[in-house]
Amino acid sequence: MTDVTRAKNGRPVHHWRRDVVELAALFTAVAVADAVANLVGHGPDGPALLLFSAVALVATAAFHTWWARSHGHAPPTPDTGARPPSAAQPAGHAERPACGPSALWRMRTTVTDEPGSLAALCTALAGRRVDILSLQTHPLGETTVDEFLLRSPGDLAADDLVRVVASAGGTGTWIERADAHDLVDAPTRVLGLATRTALDAAELPLALRQLLGRCTIRQSPVAPPRGGRGAEAVPVEGVLEDTVMRLRAPEGGVLTVERPHLPFTPTEFARARALVELDARLGPRVPVGKDTLTLPEGNALTIRRADVGDVEAAKAMHERCSTRTLAMRYHGPVGDADRYLNHLLSPRFGRTLAVQTASDRIVGLGHLLWDGDETEVALLVEDDWQRRGVGGELLTRLVAMAVEAGCESVYAVTQASNTGMVAAMRGLALPLDYQIEEGTLVITARLDPAPLAGRLPQGGQLARD
Helix, strand or coil: CCCEEECCCCCEEECHHHHHHHHHHHHHHHHHHHHHHHHHHHCCCHHHHHHHHHHHHHHHHHHHHHHHHHCCCCCCCHHHCCCCHHHCCCCCCCCCCCCCCEEEEEEEEEEECCCCHHHHHHHHHHHCCCEEEEEEEEEECCEEEEEEEEEEECCCCHHHHHHHHHHCCCEEEEEEECCHHHHCCHHHHHHHHHHHHHHCHHHHHHHHHHHHCCCEEEEECCCCCCCCCCCCCCCCCCEEECCEEEEECCCCCEEEEECCCCCCCHHHHHHHHHHHHHHHHHCCCCCCCEEEEECCCCCEEEEEEECHHHHHHHHHHHHHCCHHHHHHHHCCCHHHHHHHHHHHCCCCCEEEEEEECCCCCEEEEEEEEEECCEEEEEEEECHHHCCCCHHHHHHHHHHHHHHHCCCCEEEEEEECCCHHHHHHHHCCCCCEEEEEECCEEEEEEECCHHHHCCCCCHHHHCCCC
């Protein structure tokens, strides 16, 4: 008997030492067999010894069989479901479970600022098969706020994740569902928001909202349109107070950002302040895009973005409007209407579309106003141009801008007798809610991009060009 193996070059290699050992064992076995045969054949207890040897041999074979099967060294039988070696995975690679539905989460938690705290948190998440897609750390002295983007198994609820994090030392945990937009890393997202802010001053509140998540943003002017006490001044560097940050607006007012459900971190405060400083350095700016609107009777009008440079032309339109038209728009003393124009036309507070004739006379204004975490739409059309589709065209474009800005709804405040505004809101083909109190009607439209898709893409284009 010889043992033959193959070297790396593929040629057989004979191990002569093993051959000698096996030959010696063979001679020893023959000698032992001969001695046993002589003892059995010539000894007085030969038959009994032979029977005892047979029983011992059977017992030894049975014990060997049991040991091999109980320790997993027995070859697989057909009913074990084992795959043939050719179909098996490589050695050392465990079979991974089948991939099921997963969920994306944004999570923020606080841990002590010491070595190993983050590692313990990551280990606990890995134990529940939670994948960490991105991580940001916000140092706060003795503690650190860790912000995660996670992908977890679909059957793992938010409460389960919070308990896992708590077991690893995380406190004050906040969690909410994420979507594909959150997969963009933080530097790329901030650069994109800075670009939008640089192109359009009206983008600043929207950029801050996308940067900081669900929050309420209010800008208080130095001199309110209705008079009274103006906003209190804040330092150049701004003020951060837990869930509220106040920044100096470029016009001298105050920009207040509130997020009651989650305190701001110094990192978020620094990013928001950088966006506001960029906006202030670039100064007033409005996209110059224009679009042509042809009325059914053939008149061609121009729709464009308006700003504070159009205040005088807007005042002239006010003078041509009737008292009833102005009262429908401003719901109060008509003599104070002009005082609102600097606020309404400022891109800091929203977006304004102007409709003008070939002689550059403004005959209609549409406003999309950022009102904290809500959005208001308002229209004013000169009397001679009413009932000709101008108001409906303005409203559709304003709503398209709101959809692009990510607004969930828009509302219009008017009088119950303003049938033109009611008809324009109903023409949007969106779900509407009506609230009326003492003759004042508030119509809220829940936005859905589907009904507006493909109708007037220029509405959003005017917001960017």
